[in-house]
Amino acid sequence: MSKRQWRRLDVVERIERGEMTIAEAAQALGLSRRQMQRVRKRVGGEGQAGVVHGNVGRSPKHRITRLVRERVLALRRDTYGGFNDQHFTEKLVEVEGLSISRASVRRILRVAGVGAVRGRRPPKHRRRRDRRPQAGQMILWDGSRHAWLEERGPRLCLMAAIDDATGELLPGGHFVDQECTVGYLRVLRDIVTAKGVPWAIYMDRHGALQRNDKHWSLEEELAGRRQPTQVKRVLDDFGIQALYALSPQAKGRVERLWGTLQDRLVSELRLVGAKTVGEANRVLEQYRPAHNSRFAVVANEAHQAWRPCPDRDTTDALCALQYIRVVANTVRIGKLVIDIPRKARGRSTYAKLCVTVRHFLDGRYRVYYGGEAIAEVKGVPPTAPVGESLALAARKAVHEKARKKRREQRQRGDGITEPLRGDIFTER
Numbered sequence: 421m422s423k424r425q426w427r428r429l430d431v432v433e434r435i436e437r438g439e440m441t442i443a444e445a446a447q448a449l450g451l452s453r454r455q456m457q458r459v460r461k462r463v464g465g466e467g468q469a470g471v472v473h474g475n476v477g478r479s480p481k482h483r484i485t486r487l488v489r490e491r492v493l494a495l496r497r498d499t500y501g502g503f504n505d506q507h508f509t510e511k512l513v514e515v516e517g518l519s520i521s522r523a524s525v526r527r528i529l530r531v532a533g534v535g536a537v538r539g540r541r542p543p544k545h546r547r548r549r550d551r552r553p554q555a556g557q558m559i560l561w562d563g564s565r566h567a568w569l570e571e572r573g574p575r576l577c578l579m580a581a582i583d584d585a586t587g588e589l590l591p592g593g594h595f596v597d598q599e600c601t602v603g604y605l606r607v608l609r610d611i612v613t614a615k616g617v618p619w620a621i622y623m624d625r626h627g628a629l630q631r632n633d634k635h636w637s638l639e640e641e642l643a644g645r646r647q648p649t650q651v652k653r654v655l656d657d658f659g660i661q662a663l664y665a666l667s668p669q670a671k672g673r674v675e676r677l678w679g680t681l682q683d684r685l686v687s688e689l690r691l692v693g694a695k696t697v698g699e700a701n702r703v704l705e706q707y708r709p710a711h712n713s714r715f716a717v718v719a720n721e722a723h724q725a726w727r728p729c730p731d732r733d734t735t736d737a738l739c740a741l742q743y744i745r746v747v748a749n750t751v752r753i754g755k756l757v758i759d760i761p762r763k764a765r766g767r768s769t770y771a772k773l774c775v776t777v778r779h780f781l782d783g784r785y786r787v788y789y790g791g792e793a794i795a796e797v798k799g800v801p802p803t804a805p806v807g808e809s810l811a812l813a814a815r816k817a818v819h820e821k822a823r824k825k826r827r828e829q830r831q832r833g834d835g836i837t838e839p840l841r842g843d844i845f846t847e848r
Contacts, residue, residue: 425471432463432471488518489528496534503687504537505529510714538683548672551585555719556726558584558620558663560674561607563599566682573695578685578704579603581611582677584622585719588712589677590615595700601628601741602802604651606781609739612658616726620661622671630664650741657738659727680715737786740778741802747773751787751795758785760795770794 421429431449434440440448446456462470495516500508509525512518529535552558561581568576580593592610596603611618623629629651640646648656655662665671688707694700729735745751747770751758758777762769776788779802787795 421468421471428459428471429463429468432460435460484520484524484528488520491516492518492520492525492528493532493534496529500687500691502537502690504683507684507687551587551720553585553720554723554725555583555585555588556616556618556724558622559590559611559618560584560622560671561604562624562671562674562678563596563603563626564678564682565598566678566686568595568682568686568689568700569694570686570690572690572693573697573700576697576700577603578678578681579607580677580681581607581621582674584673586716587673587677588716589708591708593704593708595697595704597697599626599628601650602781604628605654605739605741608651608654608658609735609781612729612735612739613732616729617658618660619725619727620663621655622663622665622674624665624668624671629662653742654739681711684711736780736782737778740780740786743777743779745775745777747771747775751775751777753777753779753785756785756797756799758787758795758797760787 428449431440431445435442435445442453442456442460445460446453449456451459459471464470492512495512496503496508500511503511505526506522509520509522512520512525559581561579563577563579565575565577568578574597576595577597577599578593578595579599581590582588583590590607590611591614592607594603594606625632628649631646631649631652636646652662668675685704685707689700689703692699692703694703730738743753745753747760749760749762749769749771751760760770760775770789773789775794778786778788779799780786781801783799783801785797785799786793
């Protein structure tokens with residue numbers, strides 16, 4: 421008998437000897453008076469066996485059958501290999517039709533020797549920043565380079581955004597080769613189109629988001645401000661406040677999102693055998709509603725702060741790469757030459773005028789003068805790395821000028837022996 425059973429038997433014997441009353445015995449064992457009377461009656465009729473629970477040795481009616489346990493193990497080792505316990509349990513309920521709790525799944529797996537996918541770390545005390553009260557007040561975005569396709573495909577970077585108030589994984593997330601300007605513009609365009617314009621975006625100091633060089637061109641010194649990156653210019657055009665984090669811990673909400681996705685999304689990609697960027701993007705779009713249903717929370721205030729979205733053409737124009745060029749009957753962007761119409765307002769030609777060229781994310785090039793579109797051609801969608809940004813153009817100009825000066829000094833024989841460095845400037 422157990423210690424608990426011996427104690428009950430001793431109390432019943434004390435009652436029989438007159439050393440304790442029924443009320444005192446019930447209080448000592450933590451039972452009601454009526455339950456104490458039942459225990460005394462059973463011991464009187466059955467002896468020591470009266471303190472043993474009647475279900476001892478019986479199989480519970482709700483016990484998981486051997487066939488179910490074997491099926492759970494087979495699914496975990498084969499179809500859902502690498503899934504964590506909670507994610508695996510959800511798949512059993514939603515896909516396999518097995519109504520079983522996570523605790524039961526965990527017990528079955530551990531008894532069979534199937535260990536946990538990720539070990540539990542001891543909790544650390546850290547005061548977390550309070551969420552913004554309204555959805556749309558602030559979003560966080562970032563890129564996570566990871567082996568999302570494991571050994572089946574190339575190493576990719578997932579670019580996505582999360583709402584600070586609700587934790588919702590926002591539209592626009594997609595896989596690219598590396599974190600880049602075009603990726604951020606795609607995310608922003610899809611968010612603005614689907615949700616509206618947020619008030620602020622919290623981000624790190626990646627080179628596509630912030631100027632990290634120390635160079636000031638003459639024009640920038642005269643203007644008193646540096647030319648922004650392409651992404652920062654778009655944020656300014658939308659009136660979105662840019663907030664920069666000084667450490668990964670400062671933007672911990674989006675960093676925790678990467679931890680969750682690198683566990684669950686990788687398992688989903690493995691489940692369907694995704695091998696390419698296109699397949700991975702389709703799985704991500706299918707996974708997003710399930711992720712939000714599982715992890716998104718309700719904002720503290722029901723009223724949303726998203727600002728109205730401009731029309732689609734304006735949104736596409738704002739989320740385009742922008743270049744400033746001087747017309748010489750044509751405009752050149754890289755290897756592309758755009759013909760400009762000859763007639764202009766009050767002029768016979770646009771030659772020697774400064775125009776703005778926007779490279780849309782769908783590949784179109786559109787030339788503007790005085791806020792009016794004067795030419796448009798079809799082209800190839802911009803890809804990573806971007807060929808030239810506002811910041812990159814300034815850095816390249818300084819670097820090319822230094823190379824030219826060194827080359828001239830070498831030709832004159834001024835004693836310059838340091839080899840010329842290659843073009844080290846690339847846009848991430």
